[in-house]
Amino acid sequence: MSLDDVVAQLADGMTIGIGGWATRRKPMALIRAIARSPLRDLTIVSYGGPDVGMLAASGKLRKLIFAFVSLDQYPLEPHFRAARQAGLEVLELDEGLLHWGLRAAAMKLPFLPTRIGIGTDIVKQPVFETIVSPFDDREELIAMPALKLDVALLHVHRSDERGNVLTLSPDPFFDELMARAAQRVFVTAERIVSTAELDMSRNARFNLIERTMITGVVEARFGAHPTSAAPEYHLDLAHLKTYVDSATSTQSWAAYRERFIETTPENYLAAVGGSERIATLPAPVY
């Protein structure tokens, strides 16, 4: 399938989980495809980076469920800040609570108990309830409600046509839980290869999730750009700067959209300096 085929499977008002973490392995080619579509009123669940900012600036968000939105080397995401300060509806979580909510949904449970949030303003948001341990300790705990997703969008390194996937980076983040919390899962892959080429017996630890969970796969070379898909390519700090600067005015955002979003994947790749440049970006320091 194509990026636009995936977008055609999405609908206004959906709750969509986005894989990756901040500036790492975000399915940005799909995010750009959503940004140029007529979709609206989305609820986004994300360990947020430019995916959240770009969708916010494109007017796609009704609600954000998040623990942070950051561009790491540029800690404050300017498009997210603008949307948040204009009153975007949010459910603010802790990183571990977000994990726990996805885990509950993945297990088809209504909630999972935790101590996370006790004593903070996070649990004063109306979705939270407390629960008392039924055992002798009688400890009062927080009930983290399941975060059920209509769709999860992930970026992986390899897939075959059937959706047997490999995520080669050392940190898989919480992509597996995003997928298990979702009704349907669409994946972009750096390369679609034969099943034999996956060399699965050797690469089994990189296979985060079985193909029964994967609805569709799209080949998208450099599909995570400007975020990283280590070990194959790294964060594009220069482009990230361009993206950050696009938040300075309506005109600069319109110019960014025109150049990098309202375009084909092929022209995008050329506009950001070509595949050779991306493939040789230096590893960032954290």
Next chain:
Amino acid sequence: MDRDYSLAELIIAAAAEAWRHDGEIMATGIGPLPRLAASLAKLTCNPALQTTDGECWYTSQPVPPGPRNGPMPEIEGLANYDRVFSTIWSGKRHAMVAPVQIDRFGQTNISVIGNHARPKAAMLGARGYPGNSVHHPNSYFFASHTPRAFVAGEVDYVCSAGYNPARYRDGRMPATLDLRLIVTDLAVLDFEGPAHAIRVRSLHPGISFEQVQDNTGFALIRPAHIPITREPTAEQLAIIARLDPNQVRKTVLQGDPPGNRRAA
């Protein structure tokens, strides 16, 4: 005898003390000075500490902040986020992070300034602060000790839990809530006052209690005798220089002031 050291180096040496008695746990310092402090602790007072490259590996030796020259650091273990969460929940971690606000209960904020629904300034979001605060020991670093950071009343949005009885059922605080040190450009504070009230533990050279109190939006506990923050030793200064070849520590505090402000 006066040794030449910067305020950043004084802070790194003072902050390293946070991990001295922690044994074999994960030490996390967020931001250059807390990170260098954890690194210094690992190379001096607590070699058992595990530290990471800031991305997803535990390394045998601390990794310098900024660009890395020379060989890749030796990797000794995996510290991806799933594993870090598990470590947090086990309690075997002590983090020193840099919030935007703190209040008299030790509650901190990095989410918003102003109203949560429509903030005056949106910042990062609560990140891992809520979970950190009720699972393992935590310390805090403030590059600028002012009443805007050390607020009167409560912080604008409580991201990390503190010793505020009103926020717990029957006032019962989690047994695992364990706040340790607050290191600032003026002093080292701790929670060893009555009912965990914030106390001045040591004053940086040349700083008075009154200066610290005047820059704090709530009343601090003043012990009868307040020691001066210990000056970094020549050995500590040499190790800090080795840990920070890019001199990132010089960029954290405005003007990179000297550590001994009696002289200034």
